[in-house]
Amino acid sequence: MNGKRIVLGITGGIAAYKSPDLVRRLVERGAEVQVVMTAGAQAFVTPLTFQAVSGREVRSDLWDHAAEAAMSHIELARWADLILVAPASADFLAHLAHGLADNLLTTMCLASDAPVAVAPAMNRVMWANAATQANVQLLQERGVYVFGPATGSQACGETGEGRMVEPTALADAAMAVFPTQGPLSGKRVLITAGPTRERIDPVRFISNRSSGKMGYAVAQAARELGAEVVLVSGPVNLCAPQGIRRENVESADQMYAAVMKEVDNADIFIATAAVADYRPASPTDSKIKKLAHTLEIPMERTVDILHAVAQLPDRPFVVGFAAETDNVEVHARAKLERKNLDLIAVNEVGDTKVFDQDDNALVLLWANGGREDLGAGAKTLLARRLMGIIANRYLAAAK
Ligand code: CTP
Secondary structure (H helix, E strand, O other): OOOOEEEEEEOOOHHHHHHHHHHHHHHHOOOEEEEEEOHHHHOOOOHHHHHHHHOOOOEOOOOOHHHHHHOOHHHHHHHOOEEEEEEEOHHHHHHHHOOOOOOHHHHHHHHOOOOEEEEEOOOHHHHHOHHHHHHHHHHHHOOOEEOOOEEEEOOOOOEEEEEOOOHHHHHHHHHHHOOOOOOOOOOEEEEEEOEOOEEEEOOEEEOOOOOOHHHHHHHHHHHHOOOEEEEEEOOOOOOOOOOOEEEEOOOHHHHHHHHHHHHHHOOEEEEOOEOOOEEEOOOOOOOOOOOOOOOOOOEEEOOOHHHHHHHOOOOOEEEEEEEEOOOHHHHHHHHHHHOOOOEEEEEEOEOOEOOOOOEEEEEEEEOOOOEEEEEEEEHHHHHHHHHHHHHHHHHHHHO
């Protein structure tokens, strides 16, 4: 984050006692930090503490003539490359969501073009409150980065979701907001991930056990190499990695449409999604009642997204995944050829393998007959190895 200028907003919550450490972690990563405190924050930690760790006088008052004369709140808003608010109280989130500007911090958030990130911290019931959840959703839809909250024991003596994410993880998340320089800088990577849901009737669908973890790890790894990443995701319980754009879809048809909308701009396409191969041919508008002893649901094929992308005249570098239970590599090589891929990543799946696990094992097969065993390990590590290889092959082919 060399030289990146961060306005660190501190609002009134007990987690503010961790924020001086966050300043240290940000400075350690090369950032310049200007702390802005609300009145509530000063009930927990003194401005002097933040001044000592940031090396800058803390700002807190919109009506401070001397401070405004030195650098007005508008100039400060322009100065920021990122506004990070940690801890962000429920009250602050509500103000931000509704565009209220009754103190220096909320005014700056309105007056700045810089990205805004918040690290919510509050009692678990306050976090779960419908008003807070609606505010957070609104903020996310507007592009505000939401880091956390984490789950665990709380200062109020309760246990649950609402703790502030720890300073080191917050500093890393803040760093990820800025585009990194890497071998894939300026390149666009389009990734599909997660399962799809195919509608049977208004209350039922057919889906599969994909958790999306591998695809999300690949998206993060691509981002770490500097790529601009678009992740087209089926329904999963995962947060989008920082700095990537996620398009949420449900069915194979929706995933196909989202991919086709983005693919013209893509340099690399990676299909990690477990797309349903079949869907109910005639989903009903009314709930199916249990009348007969057996039920048959006619199914029809879905469009093969990977195959469709690989057939495009001006196609990106195309990577597929194969999940097989037996004759793993034979089936995978046939798939590689049938779908006209540049590379296929193969994993063996089974009841206790891969699905929803944090670990995986991958073998890569190349169109020219090559093979590379990536071994076993955490999906995040395998994803980095895989992305490194994809980047090398892509850059060599693009020369
Ligand atoms: N895929 C896709 N669109 C589909 C189906 C699959 O993009 N409608 C992609 C997956 O994301 C994955 C690869 O194709 O990259 C998997 O190929 P697929 O033929 O679906 O494999 P399986 O269903 O695992 O195998 P099988 O041929 O045995 O059904």
